[in-house]
Amino acid sequence: MLRVKKLCISYEGIPIVKDAEFEVKEKEIIGIVGESGCGKSTLLQSLLMLEKKAVIDSGEVIFRDRRLGDLSEEEIRCIRGNEIAVVFQNAALSMDPMKTIGNLFYETVRMHSRITKKECEKRAKDLMKKVRLADVDRIWKSYPFELSGGMCQRIAIAAAMMNQPRLILADEPTSALDVTAQAQVVALMQYLREEFGTSMIVVSHNMGVIAQLADKIAVMYSGNIVEWGTAGEVLHSPGHPYTKALINAIPRMDGSIPKGIAGRPPEFSEKRTGCPFAPRCGKRTAVCSGRPEKIFLSEEHWIACRHMDKI
Numbered sequence: 001m002l003r004v005k006k007l008c009i010s011y012e013g014i015p016i017v018k019d020a021e022f023e024v025k026e027k028e029i030i031g032i033v034g035e036s037g038c039g040k041s042t043l044l045q046s047l048l049m050l051e052k053k054a055v056i057d058s059g060e061v062i063f064r065d066r067r068l069g070d071l072s073e074e075e076i077r078c079i080r081g082n083e084i085a086v087v088f089q090n091a092a093l094s095m096d097p098m099k100t101i102g103n104l105f106y107e108t109v110r111m112h113s114r115i116t117k118k119e120c121e122k123r124a125k126d127l128m129k130k131v132r133l134a135d136v137d138r139i140w141k142s143y144p145f146e147l148s149g150g151m152c153q154r155i156a157i158a159a160a161m162m163n164q165p166r167l168i169l170a171d172e173p174t175s176a177l178d179v180t181a182q183a184q185v186v187a188l189m190q191y192l193r194e195e196f197g198t199s200m201i202v203v204s205h206n207m208g209v210i211a212q213l214a215d216k217i218a219v220m221y222s223g224n225i226v227e228w229g230t231a232g233e234v235l236h237s238p239g240h241p242y243t244k245a246l247i248n249a250i251p252r253m254d255g256s257i258p259k260g261i262a263g264r265p266p267e268f269s270e271k272r273t274g275c276p277f278a279p280r281c282g283k284r285t286a287v288c289s290g291r292p293e294k295i296f297l298s299e300e301h302w303i304a305c306r307h308m309d310k311i
């Protein structure tokens, strides 16, 4: 459905995302994880040219046989909202506090399709019931500040589903929520995939959320995808030392102290050859000064690392 080929993205001449490559198939949920600032949002938002300052230097994004780079702004706007919908972090904050949820739904949908207010209300209420929001008549007339953060996030996801998109891009959809609301949003996204067959790309720094949701995982470090594979492969047989470190850094319930990753990622403005993770990697050797190579660990599981033998 969507293929990203060797995508390189920069801000003001500073390269951020480097040679990103992955594919999203029908009904598939892709998770993109990595530490804060590694370029996850830049990658996600550039797929639909949502971040105006981000420049695509090379590579391509192909959505259902169309190269998005070849389309006009108008054509992209038509795809956005109809075929691809976007859900951002903290929906409550991005909603206009002066408008009722009903009006917000209507305005979102009216931008992309001809629909009467009555039709919109019926479709929206049906969807809200499907996503298990109770008392939809009250919600319809409520203002965002009268609802919880978790409800607003679920409403934003329901609004994104109004035109039955083929693909949802979700940027940290749960990070502004407490754990109960997080679990509800995760369950909702799973339900939407089952019910409507919607594919999703979900960006999160929360490995737990990605573990529950994703079929395939891209692990990003300093603008590079360093590991790609099925969720089972990446979580249970991680190949890249960074992925292993990220998994070891997840807090556990058994009282053991998770191991943080010493050091910091390099600045994007730093000129660097070789593996960007090498300075923090316990496995580094002289070969890491060379450009990391893609090593396939199985048909769909690869890492970008120079020394397979040490892994």
Ligand SMILES: Nc1ncnc2c1ncn2[C@@H]1O[C@H](COP(=O)(O)OP(=O)(O)OP(=O)(O)O)[C@@H](O)[C@H]1O
Residues within 6 Å of the ligand: 011, 016, 034, 035, 036, 037, 038, 039, 040, 041, 042, 043, 051, 053, 054, 205, 268
């Ligand atoms: N609009 C922008 N203009 C210039 N630089 C930006 C812009 N947005 C992000 N950046 C820079 O690009 C780099 C990657 O940021 P990005 O937000 O994509 O990372 P992220 O992994 O999504 O982080 P987080 O999880 O904190 O949102 C950072 O160094 C950031 O400062």
